[in-house]
Amino acid sequence: MANTEDYNAKLAEIEAIPNEEVKDPGMPVDVALQEAENLYHWSLDDTEKLGVVGIRRTQIEDLPVRAGACREAQSIWNKDFRSQQQAQEEWAEQAPLAYEFKTDLLASMRFAYRKNDALLSRVSAIADGSGHADMIQDLNDIAVLGRENPDPLTAISFDLAQLDEAATLADTLADLLAEANGDKADPNESKIVRDKAYLHMKELVDEIREAGKYVFRKDPKRLKGYSSDYWRKIHRKQKNNDEDADS
Known part of the structure; x- marks a missing residue:
């Protein structure tokens, strides 16, 4: 399914998310999108075991749809933001x-x-x-x-x-x-939708990851696919910086 189709399919659910629940993404959106795609392919191989703890195959298959909707929302936000920047420059x-x-x-x-x-x-x-x-x-x-x-x-x-x-x-x-x-075509509206689309995707990512971490807590080879490589690198870098500061 194309990103535009994903976006249209998920827009009602995305817009239904209360504004007060929306926050800026805690990581680069393009990175989060790639991690969601990676998680989808990784968890497909574990469908049966994840099903034992309540993660249905339909949920796993919904992950790339949510990611596609988020990717389209990100593109719309980028277009609106660039348009405003171009107008400011002009x-x-x-x-x-x-x-x-x-x-x-x-x-x-x-x-x-x-x-x-x-x-x-x-x-x-x-x-x-x-x-x-x-x-x-x-x-x-x-x-x-x-x-x-x-x-x-x-x-x-x-x-x-x-x-x-x-x-x-x-x-x-x-x-x-x-x-x-930003008064003529408020890019803030598209940013809110982008942030909601990100949250919609992240909620499912978190749910699948939590289940995977529990199911494969004794299987390091499968466990590694249920954590964020982005945050793992951030934490490793922070640890190294702390060690350098102490030395």
């Missing part, structure tokens, strides 16, 4: 140019409308305020004001096409800022 490039464009437009308007107090007052109102959202709104307001009062701008050889550019830029930057802030 915003960092475009925002300074937009601020400079706004400053130039306001300078042209102040000069063009210098003999009209009412229009100068509107320019000053647009210039007030700060922040990204204000800058985006200012670009649109500049476009509106310029379109309503084009003659003084034309008199100073101002390119009226810049007004259309300002309006278009305002729309583009509004979408980009929403993506950069």
